[in-house]
Amino acid sequence: MTLPSESLPPPGWGARGIxxxxxxxxxxxxxxxxxxxxxGGSSLLLALIARVTTSGGKAAVVDGTDAFDPFSAAAAxxxxxxxxxxxxxxxxxxxxxxxxxxxxxxGFALVAMDLGELPLRRRQSLPSSLWLRLRRxxxxxxxxxxxxxxxxxxxxAAALVVSARRLEARWMGASQPTRFAxxxxxxxxxxxxxxxxxxxDPLPPGEGEGTRNPLSPLGRGQGEGRWTIEWRS
Amino acid sequence: xxxxxCLLAAAPEPHMSQALLxxxxxxxxxxxxxxxxxxxxxxxxxxxxxxGERQLGDRLSRAAAERGLRAQVGIAxxxxxxxxxxxxxxxxxxxxxxxxxxxxxxxxxxxxxxxxEMAARLERWGIRTLGELAALPSAALxxxxxxxxxxxxxxxxxxxxxxxIPWAPAPPFEESAECEWGLDTLEPxxxxxxxxxxxxxxxxxRRGLSADGFEWICRLAGRSLHEGSLALAAPMSEASAxxxxxxxxxxxxxxxxxxxxxxxxxxxQRVASAQDSxxxxxxxxxxxxxxxxxxLTALVGARQLGIPALLDSHRPDAVxxxxxxxxxxDPLPGRERESxxxxxxxxxxxxxxxxxxxxxxALRRLRPPCPAHVTLTSGRPVHLRSAALxxxxxxxxxxxxxxxxxxxxxxxxxxxxxxxxxxxxxCRLVHDGSAWFLDGIYD
Numbered sequence: 001m002t003l004p005s006e007s008l009p010p011p012g013w014g015a016r017g018i019x020x021x022x023x024x025x026x027x028x029x030x031x032x033x034x035x036x037x038x039x040g041g042s043s044l045l046l047a048l049i050a051r052v053t054t055s056g057g058k059a060a061v062v063d064g065t066d067a068f069d070p071f072s073a074a075a076a077x078x079x080x081x082x083x084x085x086x087x088x089x090x091x092x093x094x095x096x097x098x099x100x101x102x103x104x105x106x107g108f109a110l111v112a113m114d115l116g117e118l119p120l121r122r123r124q125s126l127p128s129s130l131w132l133r134l135r136r137x138x139x140x141x142x143x144x145x146x147x148x149x150x151x152x153x154x155x156x157a158a159a160l161v162v163s164a165r166r167l168e169a170r171w172m173g174a175s176q177p178t179r180f181a182x183x184x185x186x187x188x189x190x191x192x193x194x195x196x197x198x199x200x201d202p203l204p205p206g207e208g209e210g211t212r213n214p215l216s217p218l219g220r221g222q223g224e225g226r227w228t229i230e231w232r233s
Numbered sequence: 234x235x236x237x238x239c240l241l242a243a244a245p246e247p248h249m250s251q252a253l254l255x256x257x258x259x260x261x262x263x264x265x266x267x268x269x270x271x272x273x274x275x276x277x278x279x280x281x282x283x284x285g286e287r288q289l290g291d292r293l294s295r296a297a298a299e300r301g302l303r304a305q306v307g308i309a310x311x312x313x314x315x316x317x318x319x320x321x322x323x324x325x326x327x328x329x330x331x332x333x334x335x336x337x338x339x340x341x342x343x344x345x346x347x348x349x350e351m352a353a354r355l356e357r358w359g360i361r362t363l364g365e366l367a368a369l370p371s372a373a374l375x376x377x378x379x380x381x382x383x384x385x386x387x388x389x390x391x392x393x394x395x396x397x398i399p400w401a402p403a404p405p406f407e408e409s410a411e412c413e414w415g416l417d418t419l420e421p422x423x424x425x426x427x428x429x430x431x432x433x434x435x436x437x438x439r440r441g442l443s444a445d446g447f448e449w450i451c452r453l454a455g456r457s458l459h460e461g462s463l464a465l466a467a468p469m470s471e472a473s474a475x476x477x478x479x480x481x482x483x484x485x486x487x488x489x490x491x492x493x494x495x496x497x498x499x500x501x502q503r504v505a506s507a508q509d510s511x512x513x514x515x516x517x518x519x520x521x522x523x524x525x526x527x528x529l530t531a532l533v534g535a536r537q538l539g540i541p542a543l544l545d546s547h548r549p550d551a552v553x554x555x556x557x558x559x560x561x562x563d564p565l566p567g568r569e570r571e572s573x574x575x576x577x578x579x580x581x582x583x584x585x586x587x588x589x590x591x592x593x594x595a596l597r598r599l600r601p602p603c604p605a606h607v608t609l610t611s612g613r614p615v616h617l618r619s620a621a622l623x624x625x626x627x628x629x630x631x632x633x634x635x636x637x638x639x640x641x642x643x644x645x646x647x648x649x650x651x652x653x654x655x656x657x658x659x660c661r662l663v664h665d666g667s668a669w670f671l672d673g674i675y676d
Contacts, residue, residue: 018592036657036658037597037658037660037674037675037676038657038658038659038660038674038675038676039676040594040676041676042595042597042676043592043593043594043595043676045595046593046595047592065600066598066600067597067598067599067600067673068541068597068598069550069595069596069597069598069673070541070542070543070552071543071550071552071596072593072594072595072596073541073595074543075593076592076593076595077593080540080541080542080543081540083540083541084538084539084540084557085538085539085540085541085554086529086533086537086538087533087537087538088533088537089533089537094532094533097532098529098532098533101525101528101529101532102525102529104525105521105522105525105526106521106522107522116597117597117599117621166657168657169628169653169657169659171628171630171653172630173630177628177629177630178630179630179651180630180651180659180675182594183594183659183675229592230592231592231593231594231595232592232593232594233593233594233651233675
């Protein structure tokens with residue numbers, strides 16, 4: 001697949017890049033990053049952790065399936081000394097309870113819950129009240145609570161939902177690939193119920209739920225809720 | 234007559250001080266801690282015990298050696314004289330009484346650890362040795378340098394009137410209780426531990442200390458022991474909070490038998506009180522943070538959480554988990570603004586924590602690697618079948634060969650392939666010489 005040139009990200013990560021999206025993850029709310037593997041969802045989560053830890057904040061990673069790779073995190077600029085990594089070894093119940101504990105614990109600027117490769121049946125067995133409980137746990141606090149899973153789980157409890165879609169893998173090498181160079185993915189806002197005074201202009205059909213505030217980082221001029229990102233290996 | 238002994242570690246390290254202090258305290262009632270690997274002791278009046286200063290020095294040297302420390306000993310009439318004597322090497326060096334000034338005279342001025350400005354001023358005056366400083370007229374020195382001048386001059390002359398600051402080992406914060414009847418349920422054991430914790434905390438508070446950890450030993454019927462420990466993320470001295478945390482820790486790993494006696498020991502620590510910034514956000518309560526982390530430890534296990542630290546090794550996934558300490562205060566608003574303006578195009582990352590490559594691709598590791606069946610054509614993987622992923626491989630790059638630690642008992646070698654499946658998933662395959670594994674998925 002060849003990307004149209006106008007959809008390529010601008011050089012660097014300026015105000016028009018993904019920084020605007022990272023800054024839009026709302027404190028005191030539950031957010032979701034959804035999308036299949038190789039869609040850049042976990043990379044987006046690492047970028048968010050890097051943003052928090054380089055600002056001096058602490059991040060907690062509740063790792064449902066022990067999939068967190070500190071080497072990737074360090075390469076993404078995460079200050080590992082600011083990360084509490086909780087390995088749950090594929091156990092769903094401890095992961096949920098750990099996320100609940102950390103969401104209520106003061107001192108963490110970000111709590112990321114990664115449910116990873118758990119079977120869909122087990123993920124869907126989680127009660128919807130869990131997400132409401134988690135949302136209530138961070139409400140009014142400065143903590144950003146983010147859930148990473150292939151599919152949407154939190155439903156209406158999530159204030160912000162970012163969907164990641166893979167576009168293409170990039171390889172180096174002329175006739176035969178010699179090195180994996182990275183992935184292109186498209187990030188899209190599925191839901192943005194994050195601003196107290198929503199603008200009356202709703203999102204166009206197909207853009208997802210919620211409304212957009214023109215003064216917010218997600219307002220007009222930010223690619224209309226879509227970002228095309230090249231993740232480099 | 235004043236006599237000071239000095240014990241100086243040949244290769245000072247912070248952990249040596251405690252051992253050196255204990256060695257010194259075994260020989261003299263007055264001991265002063267002067268820094269890493271440096272201890273002073275009052276050597277006056279010990280001849281009757283040890284037979285003379287030489288014998289005292291020899292005994293100190295031997296006692297240090299028995300503790301695995303290589304220490305040099307100096308005895309003189311002042312701290313500086315004793316330290317210079319110890320630094321001169323040769324095991325034990327004595328400076329005869331009233332000869333400190335003569336002994337110190339050729340020593341360089343740098344031994345006084347002068348501030349940079351003072352050192353530069355004396356350098357401009359041409360003063361390079363302690364003897365030259367000692368020979369200056371005191372009144373003129375006072376006129377030019379204030380009270381600091383005569384003080385330094387007294388040190389250079391070996392006149393040391395300041396008494397030693399006595400060091401004493403911290404008392405053991407330990408409490409025990411015997412049970413008249415064996416305790417076969419958890420509730421009374423936790424109550425007993427709470428009682429012991431309250432007594433220890435009261436003693437800690439009286440001394441202005443906190444505890445950063447607890448250890449307990451339960452003697453069980455049949456004389457077996459149940460041991461446990463609780464590491465606190467932040468030092469605390471609140472008995473009720475500690476009792477609650479001990480209960481959680483004990484519930485996560487209860488004693489397997491009837492408890493006959495319990496011993497609880499605290500690790501005391503002095504916490505420096507520091508006022509947070511007036512404009513900064515309030516710091517989270519250590520009690521709340523510690524309680525949450527203790528509950529978390531009970532939930533997933535102590536080895537399953539911590540700060541990831543990369544090991545200095547090429548071995549794949551070489552990571553260890555360090556204990557998580559109490560979070561620092563939130564960044565000041567100014568610092569936040571600074572970080573928000575940080576962008577790879579416009580600025581550089583800050584040290585290790587700087588944003589090296591914010592668009593770096595994440596690898597999701599499978600721990601342990603998932604066994605896979607890989608079909609090869611012309612030596613290249615064309616199909617993958619595993620519990621986590623399966624499908625036709627459309628593109629692949631490799632093998633990237635890596636090996637290491639062949640000089641140890643645990644050598645490793647592997648070939649890595651990055652492959653793209655027909656559905657677009659990109660993953661990393663590994664062949665360790667005998668079998669294929671799915672090592673991770675790029676995401």
